[in-house]
Amino acid sequence: MIIFDRRIVSHFDFIQPLLILPIIILSHFLISEANQTLALKQYIYFGVGFLVFLFFFLIPIRKMLWLVPFAYWIGIILLLSVDIFGISKLGAKRWLEIPFTHFTIQPSEIMKPIFLLMLGYLIAKNPPSQDGYSLKEFIKLSFFILLPFVLILKEPDLGTALVMMMTGYAVLFVIGVNKKIWISIALTLCVSSPVIYENLHDYQKKRIIDFISKEPSYQVKQSIIAIGNGGISGKSKDEATQSHFKFLPIATSDFIFAYNSERFGFAGNLFVMILYLCLIMHLFSLSITLKKDYITRVMAIGIGVLIFVYSHVNIAMNIGLSPVVGIPLPFFSYGGSSFITFMCFFGILQNLLTFKFRDEYKTKG
Incomplete structure (x- = not known):
């Protein structure tokens, strides 16, 4: 049976789980401290996510x-x-x-x-x-x-x-688009930006106004206080007052980065950011080595961009450099939809990488 083929082990990308698992473990530790009920629900998401990963990893996607x-x-x-x-x-x-x-x-x-x-x-x-x-x-x-x-x-x-x-x-x-097209798009966006702003919903405009105003919103204020309170090495659970006394809003999802900072300080946040950076760089490096395998290249680039955008916006939001939007930190923020979606992504990518040899050898034969 192909599932026991030794080439599966040699083609499987072990770097991905090595970078993702520490993020998941740290997330579960923080959520367990903040809310035991949510931590128990996380086990359901872990189970469903693992099954989703297995499903997309094992089905013959290329066929x-x-x-x-x-x-x-x-x-x-x-x-x-x-x-x-x-x-x-x-x-x-x-x-x-x-x-x-x-x-x-x-x-x-x-x-x-x-x-x-x-x-x-x-x-x-x-x-x-x-x-x-x-x-x-x-x-x-x-x-x-x-x-x-x-x-x-x-x-x-x-x-x-x-x-x-x-x-x-x-x-x-x-992948490659004529440079003149990108220049035209950039100029069009610059000219049409006022029209785009006027067509936003009122709550979306409010987020932008809150962001550019001198005083940050209540959520961002509490987040910045939590980050500052953590210092270099963080505080104990009882000394993490912003999280412990519920001043920090949505500490297990949108503002979990600030929560991590209060518990583990700058060192803890640096650890998380390095994991994300290594994961993004690894995914982009895959797209370089894949050359003409466009379906796998697109998945690797797309997942890398998604993780970059999600992590960049969420972290910037936590420190007051971006409007507050409901964008989670992948594998870190509490939530089933985001976790399961990314497990689906990585199941598809691992399938395309691991079983690529089957198509190559069949083509040669």
Whole structure:
């Protein structure tokens, strides 16, 4: 059986779990201190995430690439159905309820891995020339990037929509697009930025105003106090007053970076940031070595960009250098949707890396 083939071990990328597991373990330790109930729920997310990883790691993805366009359009239908059948929470309609159950799904999370697979599928079918994609090819690829962006933005979920759009265009930037196109886009964005701002929702404008105002918001103030309180090496649980006395808002998810800083200080945060940096650099290095394997390159680049954007925005938000948005730290912030989505990402990537030899040897034969 192929599952016992020794080449699986030699092709499996062990660097990924070596960098991710310390982040997960530290996250669980912090959440256990803050809230035992959430810590117990985390075990459920760990179990589901591991099963999701195994599922995508073991299925023959390369043989099933022809299904990717169908999956993409199913994802688009789910995003469209949110507007009709969606459930509203905190003023945003982003969830669909599974019939006859009390469980809900978030189509925008389901769309993320499908979105990258679709980009990889399209690029593999039509690789760029030496000068990069022309305007016609760029517009075609942009359609598949902007369609989910518009639908997710309408929910409204500006954060997720922007992250997906940035990831899509970052992938195209690395894969190759004519330089004149990027210059034109940059000039267009500069000219149209006032119009874009005027069309934002009121709460989105408020976040920007809070960010550029002299006084940071209450959440950011408490976060900065917690970071300062941690010092170089951090405080004990009882001395971490911001977290212990619940002054720090959403300490287990949006502001877990500040919570980690209060407990383990600058050293603890430096440790986490180094892990993220090494993971991002490793993923980008994979894209360099993969050369013409476009589907795997797109997944590696896309996941690397996602982790970079998520970690950059979340950390900047914690220290007052970015507006407060609901973007989690991958594998670190509490939450099932984000954790399971990234386990899906890494399951797909490990599958494409580990079982690549099967396709190579079959082609040679």
